Amino acid sequence: MLTECKISTCIPRTQSRSTDGSELQVGILADSHDCLPKIKDAIDRLNSETIELVLHAGDYSAPFVTPYYKALKVHMIGVFGNNDAEKGQLRDRFAEAGHEINGRFAEVQAGNLRIALTHGDEDDLLRSLTTCGGYDVVVHGHTHQAKIAEEEGTLVINPGEICGYLTGKNTFAILNTSERKARLCSF
Secondary structure (H helix, E strand, O other): OOOEOOOOHHHHOOOOOOOOOOOOEEEOOOOOOHHHHHHHHHHHHHOOOOOEEEEEOOOOOOOOHHHHHHHOOOEEEEEOOOOOOOHHHHHHHHHHOOEEEEOOOEEEEEEEEEEEEEOOOHHHHHHHHHOOOOOOOEEOOOOOEEEEEEEEEEEEOOOOOOOOOOOOOOOEEEEOOOOOOEEEEEE
């Protein structure tokens, strides 16, 4: 399923945007693992940036985290991770907050970029998405290790972990779609 980010639905009217829709600032999250204080901190930080869309590579953990994402001022598209429970309730509660969760994989068109979004716990799938040449960007999580790298012509982004449980670092990434470059943000 290809989810297209339509500028008019992803950007609040008060924010600036390019006239041709090719430049977006996309926030990228993963591995929040029900760490409520850090989810709040990440959302507050994203809301202070000029972000038009957020992608989440999974591992929210349980439905009780969804109220924290309601504060997010822009649309979020996510996928499930290997540690997500009660997926039906997670999907429903995120939908009530204006966000969408697309199973274990999503294709997203953001600006001029075709983005593959997956959790990253399926090694063969991740390798295939990265090497197939069908995506400009592949976003994943799972390892909790922040990484931005060019692999076989594809920009691969792992934003690290919101929770900080494994690395002791709380990070997310921001992708500039016109430059096809990403940066890591610590909070």
